[in-house]
Amino acid sequence: xxxxxxxxxxxxxxxxxxxxxxxxxxxxxxxxxxxxxxxxxxxxxxxxxxxxxxxxxxxxxxxxxxxxxxxxxxxxxxxxxxxxxxxxxxxxxxxxxxxxxxxxxxxxxxxxxxxxxxxxxxxxxxxxxxxxxxxxxxxxxxxxxxxxxxxxxxxxxxxxxxxxxxxxxxxxxxxxxxxxxxxxxxxxxxxxxxxxxxxxxxxxxxxxxxxxxxxxxxxxxxxxxxxxxxxxxxxxxxxxxxxxxxxxx
Numbered sequence: 001x002x003x004x005x006x007x008x009x010x011x012x013x014x015x016x017x018x019x020x021x022x023x024x025x026x027x028x029x030x031x032x033x034x035x036x037x038x039x040x041x042x043x044x045x046x047x048x049x050x051x052x053x054x055x056x057x058x059x060x061x062x063x064x065x066x067x068x069x070x071x072x073x074x075x076x077x078x079x080x081x082x083x084x085x086x087x088x089x090x091x092x093x094x095x096x097x098x099x100x101x102x103x104x105x106x107x108x109x110x111x112x113x114x115x116x117x118x119x120x121x122x123x124x125x126x127x128x129x130x131x132x133x134x135x136x137x138x139x140x141x142x143x144x145x146x147x148x149x150x151x152x153x154x155x156x157x158x159x160x161x162x163x164x165x166x167x168x169x170x171x172x173x174x175x176x177x178x179x180x181x182x183x184x185x186x187x188x189x190x191x192x193x194x195x196x197x198x199x200x201x202x203x204x205x206x207x208x209x210x211x212x213x214x215x216x217x218x219x220x221x222x223x224x225x226x227x228x229x230x231x232x233x234x235x236x237x238x239x240x241x242x243x244x245x246x247x248x249x
Contacts, residue, residue, distance in 0.1 A: 151186070190212075
């Protein structure tokens with residue numbers, strides 16, 4: 001190997017290590033002035049750019065409270081033309097960990113696991129007069145997006161069941177809903193969440209994300225009424241709701 005190549009490798013290695021070991025707190029102090037639009041009020045940053053943490057408070061409309069975020073960049077993936085970072089986020093009502101990636105082969109998340117208290121969603125559901133309880137478990141979700149096409153999607157979202165209040169029930173008495181499972185899958189470049197009863201595995205409905213068309217879809221079967229203990233005339237497999245709406249982004 002020529003000397004100039006060795007020098008180039010040495011210089012590049014020095015730059016990579018300098019960036020990797022650079023204190024995250026110093027970098028944050030340099031860029032925090034232009035990060036006023038972030039939904040997090042950062043209170044403390046530690047570790048390095050390569051492996052560090054941040055402590056702050058969420059200040060979004062729907063999710064508020066303390067947040068701890070850890071990250072760990074994966075150096076080997078950089079050599080393959082991809083930025084990959086392991087992440088862990090934890091707050092009062094949620095705990096999630098997994099990996100995010102951006103590169104030549106797409107953008108997405110992988111091996112996403114954790115749990116979210118259903119109460120956390122009530123702030124966003126309040127405008128519809130709906131509230132729920134219980135725990136939502138996220139199990140090994142991996143999703144990859146290349147351009148406007150979903151290339152891979154797998155994993156599970158499971159709800160423990162609990163009490164639900166909804167104006168459509170015609171009663172102020174909460175409904176006791178049993179557990180349900182949601183399977184994440186890819187079909188024809190689109191992302192779908194197929195929801196079934198945890199007991200009996202009967203289909204309840206399906207939500208979809210169609211990025212190429214810029215649409216979101218929702219299909220609900222009449223079996224949902226039976227699951228909620230409400231009267232449902234006719235076939236449980238009859239489609240109760242079938243709609244598509246433009247995506248808000």
